[in-house]
Amino acid sequence: MRRAVVAGVTCLLVGGVGYAAADTLDLAPGILTYDGAPVDPPTPTGTATGEPTWAPLPSAVSPSSSASPTTSSAAAPPTTAGLTKALGALVKDPWLGPSVGVSVRDGETGEELYAVSPSAARAPASTLKVLSALAVASHLDLDHRMTTKVVTGDTPQEIVLVAGGDTLLGDGPSNPSVVEGRAGLATLADQVAQSLTDRQSAGPLTIRVDTTYAAGPRYPATWKKEDIAAGFTQSVSMLDLVSQRAKSGKPAPAVPEAGVASALAGLLTDRGHPTSVDPATTRGKGPSKPAPTDAMELGSVESATYGEHLAVALEHSDNALTENLVRQAMAAEGKSAAGATAPAEFITASLAEAGVPTAGVKLLDASGLSPGQTVTATALADVLTLATTNKLPQLRQAVATLPVAGLTGSLSDRYHSKQTKAVAGIPRAKTGTLRGISSLAGTTVDADGRLLVFAILADKVPSSSGTLGARAALDRFVTALTQCGCS
Secondary structure, eight states: OHHHHHHHHHHHHOOSOOOOOOOGGGOSTTOOOOOOOOOOOOOOTTOSSSSOOOOOOOOOOOOOTTOOSSOSTTSOOOOHHHHHHHHHHHHTOGGGOSOEEEEEEETTTOOEEEEESTTSOBOOGGGHHHHHHHHHHHHSOTTOEEEEEEEEOSSTTEEEEEOOSOOOBBSSSOOTTOSTTSSBHHHHHHHHHHHHHHTTOOSOEEEEEEOOTTOOOSSOTTSOHHHHHTTSOOOOOSOOBGGGSOBTTBOOOSSHHHHHHHHHHHHHHHTTOOEEEOHHHHHOOSOOOOOOTTOOEEEEEEEEEHHHHHHHHHHHTOHHHHHHHHHHHHHHTTOOOOSTTHHHHHHHHHHHHTTOOOTTOBOSSSSSOSTTOBBOHHHHHHHHHHHHTTSSHHHHHHHTTSOBTTTSGGGTTSSOSTTTGGGTTSOEEEEEEETTEEEEEEEEEOTTOOEEEEEEEEOOOOGGGTTHHHHHHHHHHHHHHHHOOOO
């Protein structure tokens, strides 16, 4: 019966994009985390050995007779006493260090069932993206798509590539069955070439890019240059190709829209319309000139939905894509993203609008990569329960795309150990890891079939362990929560 209950609730939450993004040693784009130091375990209090003694995990508990095989609503939530007994020792694990904040909620009512210093401000790393997801889901229609188009320019020899927000353009034909490359540059070139032929355009063409949509700084001022150079993130643009995006050890072009324009120019040249790129586009400095107001469209392609793009950002912990989507949410509300802290202020304001307490929330970016930021376990759990209680249906859609334990995204290489593999496929969560910081925020289903929300932040992880020991400790915590039949 328990498996049926879990399957029913998990099916509700599982979904989204199959983005092939392992977070091995947290070195995928969007999370900069492993410090490369030897993994020396901290010495537990009261022991003389360097090997910590793991707290015992609870054994699986048989579900109550009232549990429904198709929904968790009949299952009683776990009690505070039961959760304290199951989780108390795990929260004190020496791998997590001395600064740990926890909030566990009933996913159906939002009631807090277990907490440890939940309102204290702590560094979140990439779990901050959960807060950004609320801002995006609150201000954008997640079923809408972005349009990348080419229009006529100021002269017959000029065409303008208008950035519409899509940074997952493919190099080839549009492919409606995927997210990356749903809009294809080759399809756009086919349309433009045909339009140019129909208009009997003659002579060489010059292409420039209109980047005025949702414009802002190329990089948040608080991002570290070495992170960008190492390929852990990239400039925040409203136009890019999947093939150009940053990879660990392979930085992205500083001006991605110039690469898109160059690729499109080559495709048009191949189709009989010799085209070069305007030098100002190649330099990418300063604000671009908008396309003429009376321009005629020569071709356009549509992206995957905003919801699918948000799923990629959350699953792959993509910093630049998260910043992109928050800027587009601001544009939808008529707000400028030009200010250095404008996106962070927008997220904080969105939290307040949704009734999420912002005390202890100090944001500098939309992704969690910048040092000096703080959130609370309370804020993270509040946002997640707005989704699970269906108070914000679009946010529920976003939370349903969080990485799945042991299967997808930044959790694909976790929950494979002897201690945690029993719950693989059940919890789903946003990871957060930076040097000295390890966090996890998401949902799970307990042994009685009750949907739960959890947020756990540890921002003073022992420096000699990188983050690997802390990650294992967090996974054991969520395993205990999932296996707990504590009602």
